[in-house]
Amino acid sequence: MATRGTVKPSQNFNASQDAEALEKAMKGLGTDEAAILQLVVARSNAQRQQIKVAYKTLFGKDLVDTLKGELGGKFETLIVGLMTAPLAYDVSALRNAIKGAGTDEKVLVEILASRTPQQVKDIVAAYKKEYDVDLEEDISGDTSGHFKRLLVILLQGNRQSGVQAANVETDAQVLFKAGEQKFGTDEQTFVTILGNRSAEHLRKVFDAYMKLAGFEMEESIKRETSGGLRDLLLAVVKCARSVPAYFAETLYHAMKGTGTYDNTLIRVMVTRSEVDLLDIRTEFRKLFACSLFSMIKGDTGGDYRKALLLLCGGDDA
Numbered sequence: 001m002a003t004r005g006t007v008k009p010s011q012n013f014n015a016s017q018d019a020e021a022l023e024k025a026m027k028g029l030g031t032d033e034a035a036i037l038q039l040v041v042a043r044s045n046a047q048r049q050q051i052k053v054a055y056k057t058l059f060g061k062d063l064v065d066t067l068k069g070e071l072g073g074k075f076e077t078l079i080v081g082l083m084t085a086p087l088a089y090d091v092s093a094l095r096n097a098i099k100g101a102g103t104d105e106k107v108l109v110e111i112l113a114s115r116t117p118q119q120v121k122d123i124v125a126a127y128k129k130e131y132d133v134d135l136e137e138d139i140s141g142d143t144s145g146h147f148k149r150l151l152v153i154l155l156q157g158n159r160q161s162g163v164q165a166a167n168v169e170t171d172a173q174v175l176f177k178a179g180e181q182k183f184g185t186d187e188q189t190f191v192t193i194l195g196n197r198s199a200e201h202l203r204k205v206f207d208a209y210m211k212l213a214g215f216e217m218e219e220s221i222k223r224e225t226s227g228g229l230r231d232l233l234l235a236v237v238k239c240a241r242s243v244p245a246y247f248a249e250t251l252y253h254a255m256k257g258t259g260t261y262d263n264t265l266i267r268v269m270v271t272r273s274e275v276d277l278l279d280i281r282t283e284f285r286k287l288f289a290c291s292l293f294s295m296i297k298g299d300t301g302g303d304y305r306k307a308l309l310l311l312c313g314g315d316d317a
Helices: 015-026 033-041 045-059 063-070 073-083 086-099 105-114 117-131 135-142 145-155 165-178 187-196 199-213 217-224 227-241 243-255 262-272 277-287 292-299 302-312
Strands: none
Touching: 015 033, 015 045, 015 063, 033 073, 033 302, 045 063, 045 073, 063 073, 073 262, 073 302, 086 105, 086 117, 086 135, 086 262, 105 145, 105 227, 105 243, 105 262, 117 135, 117 145, 135 145, 145 187, 145 227, 165 187, 165 199, 187 227, 199 217, 199 227, 217 227, 227 243, 243 262, 243 277, 243 292, 262 277, 262 302, 277 292, 277 302, 292 302
């Protein structure tokens, strides 16, 4: 599968050499952060997993634990994230979102709206294996209403495939009647249709809806719903239109204004670096008055910034 990521596997890869280089960077007084970040970002995730095995084989200790002991703050979070296998990363992100103080709905929304049905099925199975509890139970116990219902639908990973041409017009009409034409919104209709149809099908429904209503699906959702449900419906619609554009917006809002939502910035850069970060950069440049590179540069500092800019992989001035 051709990847649109910025991170590619290193051609002359030698796990033991890399393990030795990392040990050298952490040994003795002071840590060579630059050496660590340059090596880690220049390897694919699969290669980083091999380095972890080689490190333990050579030195009899866990590489991630050692990194945690040597690094700190956001830089540590980023490097540890890059060292984690993608599936395990999603699983622990969801677990922390549910089990932390208060539910981090943003994480639930982002992961469940943007991952493919197969990825969701893998996440559900890995979560059960890791924590011996169903992800659906954990999420259901922590959310409510139609927000919960749509999360549960997405957790099934059973989206239809292809376009049901005969249903495009009907779906658009049903959504229009459920929202704009009704006193009070029929949320269940939105949840069922947006949760079950394929992205290709939904894009056609959105076009038909636009003709019918005179404005975009997103505008209706903003008017007709609120809170977690509104955020989740918007994410589902945006991901159906374009996953890279959805992440470009997510990154922009993580950095816009005062303060940076570093956890979001780190999560998106880590999880998309080998998937579609090149496309995200392109969409970012189209949507906003600056490049992703320049925004990261202006919003972060130190080794954390260096590593993020290397992950970004280039400027689109």
